[in-house]
Amino acid sequence: MSKTTTRPAVRKPEAENGGAAPGAGRPTLEVIGLRKSFGTLEVLKNVSLAVEKSEMVFVLGRSGSGKSTMLRCCNRLEEPDAGEILLEGQPITGSGVNLDKVRRRIGMVFQGFNLYPHLDARRNITLALRKVLKQSRDEADTRAAAALTRVGLADKAGNYPSQLSGGQQQRVAIARAIALEPAVMLFDEPTSALDPELVGDVLGVMRELKEDGMTMLVVSHEMAFAREAADRVVFMADGHIVEQGPPEDLFTNPQHESTRAFLSRYSYGP
Amino acid sequence: MSNLDRFIETFLNGAVLAKYTPAILQGVWVTIELSILIVIAGTLLGTSLACIRAYRLRPVSFLIVIYADIFRALPPLVLILLAYFGLPNVGVTLSSSTVLFVILGLTLGAFAEEIVWAGITSTDKGQWEAARSTGLGFTQTLIFVVLPQAVRMVIPPLTNRAIAITKMTALGTVIGVPDILNQATTAQSFSGNASPLTLAAVAYVVLFLPFVILSRWLESRFAWKKG
Ligand SMILES: Nc1ncnc2c1ncn2[C@@H]1O[C@H](COP(=O)(O)OP(=O)(O)OP(=O)(O)O)[C@@H](O)[C@H]1O
Ligand SMILES: [Mg+2]
Numbered sequence: 001m002s003k004t005t006t007r008p009a010v011r012k013p014e015a016e017n018g019g020a021a022p023g024a025g026r027p028t029l030e031v032i033g034l035r036k037s038f039g040t041l042e043v044l045k046n047v048s049l050a051v052e053k054s055e056m057v058f059v060l061g062r063s064g065s066g067k068s069t070m071l072r073c074c075n076r077l078e079e080p081d082a083g084e085i086l087l088e089g090q091p092i093t094g095s096g097v098n099l100d101k102v103r104r105r106i107g108m109v110f111q112g113f114n115l116y117p118h119l120d121a122r123r124n125i126t127l128a129l130r131k132v133l134k135q136s137r138d139e140a141d142t143r144a145a146a147a148l149t150r151v152g153l154a155d156k157a158g159n160y161p162s163q164l165s166g167g168q169q170q171r172v173a174i175a176r177a178i179a180l181e182p183a184v185m186l187f188d189e190p191t192s193a194l195d196p197e198l199v200g201d202v203l204g205v206m207r208e209l210k211e212d213g214m215t216m217l218v219v220s221h222e223m224a225f226a227r228e229a230a231d232r233v234v235f236m237a238d239g240h241i242v243e244q245g246p247p248e249d250l251f252t253n254p255q256h257e258s259t260r261a262f263l264s265r266y267s268y269g270p
Numbered sequence: 271m272s273n274l275d276r277f278i279e280t281f282l283n284g285a286v287l288a289k290y291t292p293a294i295l296q297g298v299w300v301t302i303e304l305s306i307l308i309v310i311a312g313t314l315l316g317t318s319l320a321c322i323r324a325y326r327l328r329p330v331s332f333l334i335v336i337y338a339d340i341f342r343a344l345p346p347l348v349l350i351l352l353a354y355f356g357l358p359n360v361g362v363t364l365s366s367s368t369v370l371f372v373i374l375g376l377t378l379g380a381f382a383e384e385i386v387w388a389g390i391t392s393t394d395k396g397q398w399e400a401a402r403s404t405g406l407g408f409t410q411t412l413i414f415v416v417l418p419q420a421v422r423m424v425i426p427p428l429t430n431r432a433i434a435i436t437k438m439t440a441l442g443t444v445i446g447v448p449d450i451l452n453q454a455t456t457a458q459s460f461s462g463n464a465s466p467l468t469l470a471a472v473a474y475v476v477l478f479l480p481f482v483i484l485s486r487w488l489e490s491r492f493a494w495k496k497g
């Protein structure tokens with residue numbers, strides 16, 4: 001914590017829950033004191049972060065700084081060693097939690113898309129709607145069509161992943177996640193496996209999601225996009241959040257040594 | 271008599287062929303029935319065990335591995351003889367067809383388990399993660415996401431193994447299963463002529479060649495194209 005340069009825009013995670021409606025006044029996603037080691041390698045050393053409703057938070061940091069691990073702890077694909085994670089004020093860490101119930105409220109988009117290759121785009125989306133939300137075939141198909149329309153692929157419902165470009169696959173993956181109407185979406189380098197000319201389409205979809213009020217936590221090195229679309233940028237180094245704030249501040253006036261080093265290596269900005 | 275005549279007389283004797291064709295056709299049906307049952311039971315058993323193994327419960331997985339290794343190591347003929355001649359001594363008497371079905375079904379099951387398990391473990395970890403991240407449970411992910419991909423991946427080796435093991439129905443001859451080979455050897459000893467064996471060979475080719483060709487086709491078809 002001592003390393004964190006707190007900026008005025010950041011809310012303290014300890015803000016009281018009013019006690020009325022569950023989660024009222026609390027951030028949509030709250031990470032408190034998260035720790036995670038792989039063997040002797042301490043990857044996350046006391047990470048705390050709050051993502052407010054409809055906020056888009058970007059996470060930057062060098063390779064190996066623990067960005068993916070933090071993201072994966074948020075839906076417990078990785079089991080945290082210590083710390084607490086709250087979704088809409090409800091703890092999702094600890095033993096008494098129904099993980100499958102929690103995960104349907106947290107969308108995740110992966111670097112490698114991870115579409116199901118044996119199912120077409122529509123059924124990639126409807127699988128969870130049918131089996132998790134127990135929707136009827138008609139309901140699920142209708143919702144899948146709406147999700148595909150949102151990502152601009154209404155005409156690709158019958159295509160298998162192998163019949164889609166990387167950018168289209170990633171948009172189907174986003175549609176698969178948003179169809180479940182999650183409270184928050186996690187993106188782990190959603191564009192870094194894409195050819196440069198396909199990146200824009202995926203970012204465009206993310207921008208629209210943000211405009212529609214989606215809460216998003218994004219690990220990505222798309223600096224220009226972060227500067228334009230993110231509400232806040234978080235910089236991670238060596239298992240800590242060393243600095244965070246509005247993109248303009250962080251990019252033009254980084255406070256921390258490692259942030260500066262990172263930004264200069266990415267040679268961002270004019 | 272020329273050599274050619276003697277050859278035809280021995281292997282393609284018209285009169286003998288005419289006389290014993292009906293018996294061998296009966297044998298064909300027995301072989302077909304047994305083969306179908308063995309393939310269905312063996313692949314179902316192997317696939318189920320591979321799925322159970324996916325839960326990685328140590329003692330259970332251990333038992334499955336033991337079973338698979340033993341049945342892959344032993345020559346099926348040994349087990350067939352052991353079951354057919356040994357079991358009656360402990361009060362279990364099974365018909366020869368049942369013994370053949372059970373032993374070959376278990377043998378195919380052992381190979382199928384290993385083959386499907388290999389498919390399950392080589393399915394990309396990202397598939398599990400993507401499915402679980404949408405709230406699908408472990409079993410749902412296994413059944414709807416991983417298994418369909420795993421099975422598709424292993425259809426060619428599975429087909430090859432199924433052919434290899436159904437061909438072993440010919441082993442039933444030694445315990446008196448009235449299959450193709452048994453009918454043919456019986457006819458051969460009655461007639462003192464090898465033509466029924468020729469007919470049996472033709473019957474096996476007609477029966478299995480389509481599947482060999484099918485497996486070749488499957489191999490080219492499923493040599494996919496990932497991502
Ligand atoms: N399952 C694992 N087992 C062991 N070590 C792991 C595992 N996952 C990640 N690590 C290690 O933890 C560290 C942080 O990994 P992480 O993937 O979170 O970094 P990252 O910030 O996302 O990096 P990148 O930008 O390369 O994706 C790395 O040193 C990595 O090797
Ligand atoms: Mg990463």
